[in-house]
Structure formats: C-alpha cells, structure tokens
Amino acid sequence: MSEQRTTAHGGMETSYGFRDVAAGEKQGLVNEVFHKVANRYDLMNDLMSAGMHRVWKDAMVTWLNPPKRPGWRSLDVAGGTGDIAFRIVEASDRNAHVTVLDINGSMLTVGRERAEKKGIAANLDFVEANAEELPFPDETFDAYTIAFGIRNVPRIEVALAEAARVLKPGGRFLCLEFSEVEMPLLDRFYDTWSFNAIPRIGQAVTGDGEPYRYLVESIRKFPNQRDFAAMITDAGLARATWRNYSGGIAALHSGWKI
Numbered sequence: 402m403s404e405q406r407t408t409a410h411g412g413m414e415t416s417y418g419f420r421d422v423a424a425g426e427k428q429g430l431v432n433e434v435f436h437k438v439a440n441r442y443d444l445m446n447d448l449m450s451a452g453m454h455r456v457w458k459d460a461m462v463t464w465l466n467p468p469k470r471p472g473w474r475s476l477d478v479a480g481g482t483g484d485i486a487f488r489i490v491e492a493s494d495r496n497a498h499v500t501v502l503d504i505n506g507s508m509l510t511v512g513r514e515r516a517e518k519k520g521i522a523a524n525l526d527f528v529e530a531n532a533e534e535l536p537f538p539d540e541t542f543d544a545y546t547i548a549f550g551i552r553n554v555p556r557i558e559v560a561l562a563e564a565a566r567v568l569k570p571g572g573r574f575l576c577l578e579f580s581e582v583e584m585p586l587l588d589r590f591y592d593t594w595s596f597n598a599i600p601r602i603g604q605a606v607t608g609d610g611e612p613y614r615y616l617v618e619s620i621r622k623f624p625n626q627r628d629f630a631a632m633i634t635d636a637g638l639a640r641a642t643w644r645n646y647s648g649g650i651a652a653l654h655s656g657w658k659i
C-alpha cells in the first residue's frame with residue numbers, strides 16, 4: 402500500500418479527506434458536502450473529470466451486462482443522482498428494476514427529477530438509507546453496484562458486508578472508485594489537476610471550493626486496487642478482481658456472492 406493510503410480497517414478513527422476524525426463524525430461532514438453540491442453535482446462531474454466519468458460508468462454497466470428480461474433486480478448504493486441506475490435500466494432495454502439508495506435526500510431529489518424526465522421512473526425506486534445498514538432482507542438483489550460512493554462511507558468493511566448479505570447467491574458486486582494512478586507522468590499531472598484545478602473549478606461554479614478539496618483528499622486516502630480487492634474478499638465475496646481505467650485514475654472492482 403502506498404504511504405498516503407489507508408486500509409480504513411477497524412479503529413475508532415476514520416479519515417475525512419486528510420483529517421482524522423471520529424468514525425461517528427465523518428458521515429455528518431460528508432452529508433454536508435453532498436447537500437451543498439447536489440444541484441451542481443452532474444455539471445461538476447463533467448468539469449472535474451473532463452467528461453471521463455461517463456466513459457467509466459458506461460464501462461461499468463457494460464461489464465455488468467444486465468439481462469434483457471423482467472424480474473432482474475439491482476441495487477445501486479450511494480446512487481446519488483442516478484447515473485449508474487439509469488444506465489442499467491437502458492442497458493436492459495428497460496427491463497431491469499433498480500433501487501437507488503443514498504443517505505442524502507438532496508441527491509435523491511435530483512435523481513428522481515432526472516428519472517421522470519427520462520421516462521424511466523417506473524423501473525426505479527429511491528431509498529434514503531445508509532450503505533452500512535441496508536433496509537432489505539438477505540439475498541434480495543441480483544446485483545449490487547456502487548460508483549464513487551464507497552470512499553465516502555465511514556466503515557467501508559461494514560458496507561461491504563452488507564453488500565454480501567443482500568446479494569442473492571450468484572449475485573454480482575461491482576464497485577467503481579477513484580484509485581491509485583499507476584503511470585509515472587500521469588500521476589504528476591493528475592496531482593496538479595486534482596489539488597489545484599478541481600477546488601478552483603468548484604469555487605468558480607458553486608462559490609465554494611471546500612467540498613471539492615474534501616473529494617480530492619478522500620480519493621488519496623482510499624485503499625489502492627490490491628488492498629481494496631482484499632477487503633472485498635474479507636467481506637465474503639468471491640473472485641475479487643479489478644480493471645483500471647485511465648491508468649488507474651478509476652478502478653472497477655468485481656466480486657461474486659457464491
């Protein structure tokens with residue numbers, strides 16, 4: 402594991418960006434960030450990633466390959482404004498049912514409005530809840546997805562155990578997250594972009610650069626590809642593997658409930 406990164410395993414403390422905070426304090430701070438950014442979230446995603454988040458999300462849903470038949474159910478955790486859920490519904494030819502779960506009502510409100518506009522609201526439901534405590538019985542879903550969400554959850558190992566619990570046997574786990582850049586020149590450019598440009602873009606577009614500083618710092622504190630795969634295995638999911646995108650700026654981890 403690189404020096405800056407942490408496993409986020411156990412302990413009473415967790416990280417909020419580069420600050421150590423009590424585990425109980427982090428969620429409130431994260432919620433404040435997403436309440437502030439909800440209305441500009443989609444625009445900011447495009448600006449911060451130069452549109453690349455769309456490519457990574459498309460790749461995630463291509464790997465998931467949802468079946469084009471009714472009755473298949475998926476859960477998108479930390480689903481925010483619905484990007485992953487909408488892609489799954491469309492990739493299934495509007496057959497799949499996707500539950501979008503997020504702890505933040507402001508993000509879900511934007512997601513609901515977008516779903517109505519797209520005419521796919523009947524394929525979706527929106528649930529305000531915590532990834533660490535999913536309000537569903539065991540073995541409910543055929544797939545569990547989480548995109549750019551898990552690093553915001555204070556107890557990652559608890560969220561992963563919940564993922565394993567709600568998946569049906571044979572169910573698929575996919576997690577898209579910013580990860581460790583594995584290309585020497587790209588990592589320097591990426592650092593400059595992240596720590597300088599992103600908070601400035603946030604300041605210019607939303608009037609507040611602070612939430613974006615947190616988002617960048619939280620990326621650096623998240624476990625690297627190998628360590629996160631080990632956490633997935635520890636949670637009881639099988640065959641943990643990953644694919645890097647854009648030199649490791651993002652990584653897509655996969656696991657199976659067996």
Ligand SMILES: C[S@@+](CC[C@H](N)C(=O)[O-])C[C@H]1O[C@@H](n2cnc3c(N)ncnc32)[C@H](O)[C@@H]1O
Nearest residue numbers: 435479480481503504505508531532548550553
């Ligand atoms: C960066 S956004 C990702 C949204 C969406 N998945 C996407 O890729 O565009 C992170 C989301 O995680 C949500 N979140 C943070 N902590 C959470 C938790 N403990 N349980 C559920 N959602 C959480 C936030 O409210 C926010 O909507």
